[in-house]
Amino acid sequence: MNTILSNLKIKVNEKIYVKDPETSPLGKKIVEKSILLIDEIGFDNFTFKKLGEKIGSNESSIYRYFENKHKLLVYLSSWYWSWMEYKLVFATTNIVDPKEKLNKAITIVTEKITDNANTEHINEFILNKIIIAEFTKTVQTKEVDQENKEGFFLIYKRVINRIVGIVKEVNPEYPFPKSLVSTIVEGSLHQHFLTEHLKTITDCNESVSTTEFYLNLAKNVLR
Amino acid sequence: MNTILSNLKIKVNEKIYVKDPETSPLGKKIVEKSILLIDEIGFDNFTFKKLGEKIGSNESSIYRYFENKHKLLVYLSSWYWSWMEYKLVFATTNIVDPKEKLNKAITIVTEKITDNANTEHINEFILNKIIIAEFTKTVQTKEVDQENKEGFFLIYKRVINRIVGIVKEVNPEYPFPKSLVSTIVEGSLHQHFLTEHLKTITDCNESVSTTEFYLNLAKNVLR
């Protein structure tokens, strides 16, 4: 899979950026180093000025790619969920048994990323850390309805609904497939966060356990 | 219950504030109006200057109560979860059957607040809206470990673990009680958010449905 992914260009909604960062070395550097810097100091403390210093480039140059740091985070999230979608499709095609397919899908979206799947300038391991720590901030803003209308969260919603399709195959009678999947996807990010920071309210302790919890949950709910 | 609650003073960790807002009219006004203003413009756009204008008071006076807006939000959250804890305790004492007790508990924490339980200066209906929209921001910061050590999230964790106790009564064999409860509590806030803003990835549409979904989920998982 690695080789396939390394050749694949992940498409992100054009409205998210001013100029496509994939089209220039500086753009790629912005993406690459912003991931590292957000992980290092947190999104709240992250500024374009600090990023400029980090990449030896000018603040104003970064503004030519992204309007503001919020949009940059939306871009990184979109990239992440787009990447997830590819992983999902790859892992589930040709599997006939719906239950097995669902287990694969849940595993993909709930497991912690431990390896870096060699996309040249994007460190998936660290990007996953950012998504765990900051993803809800991309949607939880006053502008969510406007941005949703503009398609900023399309890929995320598509990932959810792809899994919803599998859930319906497993049990067409189950009345809450969408809520179940959005609970699993969002919830697993939250469980990873708790594992790291608020250990007393989670049973998950390594990468395996969060996935185990949700595999068990889905099995029980859909039988 | 309303009358009991209106007499009750909810206790919040002293480290969260500079001066206890409950001890003065200005303090109460800060709490009251900050809830309205955060709901109105969102936490990201909320500033002490704007709040000062809104309450006809000086920015610097607000700083005498709260170090910064983050701490104010942590205060509001603590108040909210403390209130939840009271509601939980009231609704579940004297119920013998663990299953019934759990159903009551899940209902309390997952239902949308529709009435204002007459705490003089706090509008619980709007506070609930803020928690839905902004709660994760209180924990998802770079300072979470330090603040957790200082006990900023104690009440929240106590609410979770109180319900965990009931889950264990219902099914002592179930291996993930903490993750289940933290998924339900956090997840229900998320579902309420989706219902409001990203309707295509949730089945919940009114207050009832979110609770129904989680009641059903818990029943299936714990049988």
Place this chain on the structure above:
DNA sequence: GCAAATATAATAGTATTACTATCAATAACG
């Protein structure tokens, strides 16, 4: 190979945010 177009860097500047400090005015309390 050179002109034209494009991308980047450097600098400056503005409005807002997130505070801190100081001092005067007022209210509360014993």
Place this chain on the structure above:
DNA sequence: CGTTATTGATAGTAATACTATTATATTTGC
């Protein structure tokens, strides 16, 4: 009635979140 605590007003600083302008590279198209 005087002390103390509380609030208000003003000022000031450093950082943030940008925008605008101009100079300098770099690319590319003919």
